[in-house]
Amino acid sequence: MTLIKTSLLSAISTLIRIISGFIITKVIAMYAGPSGVALVGQLQNFIMLVKTIAGDFLKTAITKYTAQYADEENKKYEVWSAAVKLILILNLLISVVLFFYAEKIANYLLYSTEYAFIIKVLAFSLPFFVFNTIFLSILNGQKQIKKYIFLNIVLSVISLLIVVVLSVVYGLTGALIAYVISQSVVFVVTWAYLSKETWVKATFFLYDMQKHVVTKLLGFALITLVAVLASNTSMIYVRNYITDTFSINDAGYWQGMWLISQVSLSLITTSLATYFLPTLAGLTNKSALNSELFKAIYIIIPIAVLISMSIYFLRDTIIILLYNEEFMPMSQLFLWQMIGNVIKVFGWLFGYVLVAKAMVKYTVITEVLFAVSFIVLSIYFITMYGLVGVTYAYAVSGFLHFIAVAMIYKLKVR
Numbered sequence: 001m002t003l004i005k006t007s008l009l010s011a012i013s014t015l016i017r018i019i020s021g022f023i024i025t026k027v028i029a030m031y032a033g034p035s036g037v038a039l040v041g042q043l044q045n046f047i048m049l050v051k052t053i054a055g056d057f058l059k060t061a062i063t064k065y066t067a068q069y070a071d072e073e074n075k076k077y078e079v080w081s082a083a084v085k086l087i088l089i090l091n092l093l094i095s096v097v098l099f100f101y102a103e104k105i106a107n108y109l110l111y112s113t114e115y116a117f118i119i120k121v122l123a124f125s126l127p128f129f130v131f132n133t134i135f136l137s138i139l140n141g142q143k144q145i146k147k148y149i150f151l152n153i154v155l156s157v158i159s160l161l162i163v164v165v166l167s168v169v170y171g172l173t174g175a176l177i178a179y180v181i182s183q184s185v186v187f188v189v190t191w192a193y194l195s196k197e198t199w200v201k202a203t204f205f206l207y208d209m210q211k212h213v214v215t216k217l218l219g220f221a222l223i224t225l226v227a228v229l230a231s232n233t234s235m236i237y238v239r240n241y242i243t244d245t246f247s248i249n250d251a252g253y254w255q256g257m258w259l260i261s262q263v264s265l266s267l268i269t270t271s272l273a274t275y276f277l278p279t280l281a282g283l284t285n286k287s288a289l290n291s292e293l294f295k296a297i298y299i300i301i302p303i304a305v306l307i308s309m310s311i312y313f314l315r316d317t318i319i320i321l322l323y324n325e326e327f328m329p330m331s332q333l334f335l336w337q338m339i340g341n342v343i344k345v346f347g348w349l350f351g352y353v354l355v356a357k358a359m360v361k362y363t364v365i366t367e368v369l370f371a372v373s374f375i376v377l378s379i380y381f382i383t384m385y386g387l388v389g390v391t392y393a394y395a396v397s398g399f400l401h402f403i404a405v406a407m408i409y410k411l412k413v414r
Contacts, residue, residue, distance in 0.1 A: 013149045013156075018263055020160040022322055025259055027164050029323040032172040034252025037323075039172065041255035042109050042239055043179055045232040047122065047129070052232075054094045055087035055130045057225035059137040061217045066141025074207075081207035082214050083134060091127045098123035109236070111248065115176065122180040128187040135190055135200075142199065151193060155186045223355065226364045230371035238378045238390060250387050253330035256323055257391070261337050264307050268300060268345055286414055289353060293409075296349055304345040308338035333391050340395035347402035350409045362408045369404055373397040 028036055062083055069076040098105065102119035106112065109119075132155075139148045162182045166174035194200050235258075242251040311318060315334040319327050347370075354363045374397040381389030381396075 013152050014266070016153050017156045018266065020156045021259070021263065023160060024163045024167075025256075025322055027167045028172075028175050029256070029327065031167050032175060033326055034249040034256070036172040036175065036252070037255050038239060038243065038248050038251035039110055040175055040179065041251075041258070042236060043118070043176055045235045045239075046105075046109050047179060048228060049232040049236070050094055050098065050122070050126060051129045051133075052225060052228040054090045054126055055083070056133050057221045057228065058083050058086065058217055059133050060224050061221045062134060062137040063141040065216070066138050067143065070143075077204045078207050078210055078213050079217065080138065080205050082209050082217060084205045085209050086214065086217070087127075087130055087134065091130060095123040095126055098126070108240075110176075111243070115173075118176050118180055121177065125180055125184045129183040132183055132187040132190050135194060138199070139194065147193075151190060154189065154193075158182070158186055158189060219360070222360055223363050223367075227367045230367050234371040234374050237375055241379060241382065242387065242390065245382060246387060250329075253327060254333065254387065254390055256319075256327050257330050257333040257337055260311065260318065260322065261341055264311055264338075265341055265344065267307060268304055269348070289413065293349060293353065297346075300345060300349065301342070304342045308341050312338045332388050336388070336391035336395045340391065340398045343395055343398040343402055347398060347405050350402070350405040353409055353413060354405060357413060359408070359412070362405075362412065366401055366404050366408070370397055370401040373400050 065079045102116040103113045105119050106116040159182045163178040166178040239251045312334050377393035378390050381392040
């Protein structure tokens, strides 16, 4: 496929995913209110957390090595086999923990033991979550981009239908159930679609587990693992703190704000991932890096400012459109959240250099720094200024992250 066709299909896939997310959010807001949005946010972060630990963190490494070993089939199958065996071991351990500690997890995460069955269902469906991602990663690594994007679109639509139907019929409980079973249904569709592919054979996933392959997979996947664990753990903690300090409705207002914030950022990260990161990876000297970095700053930062300003000035309309009047108290959260978004994009531009140059140690340190500072600053600013303090914390922690990655870029990147 040509770059133009790939970019167009990727844009369509991203647009459908965003629209699906908006529809799901609207339905949950209508049928479950702010408290329901908060609980769904808790569950989403927890699913991302356990899914990552259960092997989802290997997806980028699998894509990379599948593409790298395109002409060395034995090496490619060794990577797949090692990944599958790692995933089976991790899923067994995590599923056991989820099942037997379901009540404690539900009580902490969803504030009630009555949702323990949700965690138990997740224990059984978790492997489907992970294997669905892994098969898509292999498909991407095989450079079957058209099929990869088509599957992502189909799966987004199926997930949308499952969440909407169960939310409308069963309310909040239905929404929670939908999030823990949707990937099981989606995996069946993925498997049916890919079952006739020549590479989907059991023998290709049963090679002996090589220690050097496992080391290679884990080393490359460390950044993804730490980033997801840090971000989702901090989100769960801060949401719990808001609930304990104020109310679950307030946690729902913040969750609503966070979703809008992340969608606006995704419009920028798509271009960073598709153009900026590969470009940086190919540059070998600081002068060329500086040139590309400042070119990106001049183009991307104005776009980030324009998007953030537009969202801020249209905030009341956006709240009514995406949620309902019950969510109007979240209007106070927009200003510093949008300022924080612009600062975060600044940090990402420098951070992508560290990723492109495989500076794993520094990337991990900065991700952890952002997560920890966000938690500490949230507690401080919420105590001082109320709910709006969480947006102050977001902006300040983003600034600290930006300073850290900018200094690392200046001192350590050659």
